[in-house]
Amino acid sequence: MNRVRRLAVILLIATFTAVLFADFVAPAPYAKQFREAPNAAPSGKHLLGTDDLGRDSFSRLLYGSRVSLLLAPAAALLSTLIAACIGGLAGYLGGRFERLALAATDLSLSLPWLFLLLTVRALLPLNVSPLASVTITFALLGALGWSSSGRIICSGARAIRQSDFVLQAQSLGISPYRLLLRQILPNLEPVLAAQFWTSIPIFIIAEANLGILGLGVAEPLPSWGNLLRGLENWPEVKASPWKLAPILMLVAVVSCFQLVFQKREEFAS
Amino acid sequence: MWLRYVPKHIFRLVLTVLLGGLLGATLVRFAPGFGVDERELDSRLNSQSIEAIRQSHSSQHNVLGYYGVYLKGLLRGNLGVSTSLDRPVAQLFAERLPATLRSVAKGVTGGFLFGFLLALPAAMFRWRAYDLLTAVLSGLFLCLPAAVLGLGIVYAGGAASLAIALVVFPRVFQYSRNILAQAAERPYVLAAHARGLHPMRVLLRHVLPNAAPLLFALAGISVSMAFGAAIPIEAICDYPGIGQLTWQAALSRDLPLLVNVTLLITIITLAANSASDLFGKAFARQRI
Numbered sequence: 001m002n003r004v005r006r007l008a009v010i011l012l013i014a015t016f017t018a019v020l021f022a023d024f025v026a027p028a029p030y031a032k033q034f035r036e037a038p039n040a041a042p043s044g045k046h047l048l049g050t051d052d053l054g055r056d057s058f059s060r061l062l063y064g065s066r067v068s069l070l071l072a073p074a075a076a077l078l079s080t081l082i083a084a085c086i087g088g089l090a091g092y093l094g095g096r097f098e099r100l101a102l103a104a105t106d107l108s109l110s111l112p113w114l115f116l117l118l119t120v121r122a123l124l125p126l127n128v129s130p131l132a133s134v135t136i137t138f139a140l141l142g143a144l145g146w147s148s149s150g151r152i153i154c155s156g157a158r159a160i161r162q163s164d165f166v167l168q169a170q171s172l173g174i175s176p177y178r179l180l181l182r183q184i185l186p187n188l189e190p191v192l193a194a195q196f197w198t199s200i201p202i203f204i205i206a207e208a209n210l211g212i213l214g215l216g217v218a219e220p221l222p223s224w225g226n227l228l229r230g231l232e233n234w235p236e237v238k239a240s241p242w243k244l245a246p247i248l249m250l251v252a253v254v255s256c257f258q259l260v261f262q263k264r265e266e267f268a269s
Numbered sequence: 270m271w272l273r274y275v276p277k278h279i280f281r282l283v284l285t286v287l288l289g290g291l292l293g294a295t296l297v298r299f300a301p302g303f304g305v306d307e308r309e310l311d312s313r314l315n316s317q318s319i320e321a322i323r324q325s326h327s328s329q330h331n332v333l334g335y336y337g338v339y340l341k342g343l344l345r346g347n348l349g350v351s352t353s354l355d356r357p358v359a360q361l362f363a364e365r366l367p368a369t370l371r372s373v374a375k376g377v378t379g380g381f382l383f384g385f386l387l388a389l390p391a392a393m394f395r396w397r398a399y400d401l402l403t404a405v406l407s408g409l410f411l412c413l414p415a416a417v418l419g420l421g422i423v424y425a426g427g428a429a430s431l432a433i434a435l436v437v438f439p440r441v442f443q444y445s446r447n448i449l450a451q452a453a454e455r456p457y458v459l460a461a462h463a464r465g466l467h468p469m470r471v472l473l474r475h476v477l478p479n480a481a482p483l484l485f486a487l488a489g490i491s492v493s494m495a496f497g498a499a500i501p502i503e504a505i506c507d508y509p510g511i512g513q514l515t516w517q518a519a520l521s522r523d524l525p526l527l528v529n530v531t532l533l534i535t536i537i538t539l540a541a542n543s544a545s546d547l548f549g550k551a552f553a554r555q556r557i
Contacts, residue, residue: 205412251413
């Protein structure tokens with residue numbers, strides 16, 4: 001299994017490198033149309049062919065992967081930060097604040113977040129720019145997806161607060177601020193890291209679902225979500241199997257994330 | 270007595286629905302673009318018409334006011350009127366909800382049974398090849414967005430409930446495998462094995478009953494998973510349920526419909542979670 005995990009790490013690093021340097025690796029800008037060659041088959045010039053509008057599919061896949069792979073971690077960071085602030089403080093302070101924070105977490109958990117997300121996402125202005133739409137989509141994912149992480153972080157912080165070394169530090173007269181910074185936060189790091197890494201594939205898949213429904217990143221900016229809309233025309237996909245590349249890449253990357261960070265999650269829990 | 274928990278669950282449900290509705294209304298109110306109507310982009314309309322459209326949304330600008338009017342209507346059984354379909358929301362629910370409840374019930378039952386039956390041998394016998402095979406299978410389905418699964422089912426000629434089952438099963442498999450594996454490692458289970466009890470008897474008399482409260486809770490969570498998956502699946506499968514209605518409402522910015530759907534699904538998922546919790550408590554009580 002270790003060998004498989006190592007392979008997953010290599011694949012992830014290769015994918016991240018390719019998408020980070022998409023400007024140099026991609027043969028064409030993502031919005032450039034080759035009007036003489038719409039729906040072209042793969043060739044030396046277009047590695048994955050072109051789409052209906054004559055745009056290079058390989059370039060769009062690279063840029064789309066960049067959008068999903070850079071913004072999903074940003075959304076995960078936002079949700080982990082919110083969860084750390086609410087859950088971490090609740091676990092650290094305990095008492096009424098903890099009960100209040102847990103009630104807020106329960107309330108947030110009981111709301112169907114995809115329904116809420118669709119509600120808020122649908123109310124974006126009609127003339128929003130592609131860059132704003134992508135930022136807002138992922139910011140919403142991060143802002144609404146903190147609750148389950150918050151509960152786990154709260155129980156982690158509570159366990160640390162009740163541990164012997166914290167009691168000893170308190171008996172020695174350490175200030176609450178120093179206790180939080182020097183004792184609680186460093187020991188909470190594995191839980192925070194696990195929540196961060198496990199949130200990434202969740203947000204990638206959520207964006208893909210929104211994108212297929214036409215509520216994700218606005219065209220012409222590509223993302224895995226709107227690239228997957230190409231799968232809706234099955235006869236065309238059947239005739240041109242290279243159009244499956246976005247879903248294959250999504251499955252490969254999400255599997256790699258799960259393989260690599262499964263151990264971290266188990267350790268943290 | 271487990272019945273004493275019932276009022277507490279009902280109180281929590283009512284409170285969560287009220288607060289959740291307010292939260293939903295607040296989120297909607299402060300979302301960028303609130304009050305923007307796509308008819309404003311119609312070049313055939315003059316400035317007075319556009320102003321009239323804007324004025325028609327002005328009553329929704331105060332969150333508390335909007336929510337108060339909504340709650341008053343709710344108590345009279347009036348859920349408002351869908352702005353995009355121009356029909357009472359209650360009527361739309363009456364038409365669409367049974368179809369979704371049917372597909373979600375089938376999907377949850379199928380997905381739960383499949384995931385649980387797959388997890389049983391994985392947790393009890395720890396066969397390496399079986400473990401690997403089931404881990405790959407569940408991992409693959411975990412990586413697929415619900416909408417893609419819906420597309421696959423449409424092309425294969427399957428029902429929407431099958432796609433929901435395929436979304437639910439990998440999560441049920443992973444959680445129930447962990448729950449059962451933990452129950453199978455308890456000292457009294459090891460003692461039962463050491464005393465030579467038949468593995469099936471150990472499973473039925475010692476492992477499953479002790480894992481049951483957590484499995485009930487998992488069943489409750491599966492309901493909310495299924496409703497979450499129902500939106501993309503029903504939209505893709507062209508299935509006339511609540512999920513498709515939500516998608517259409519999201520595309521046409523139908524605020525009354527979206528807030529009502531969110532509240533409805535909150536009530537259903539909370540009721541399912543409370544029921545599973547109470548079942549778990551009642552079962553644990555019976556064992557004592």
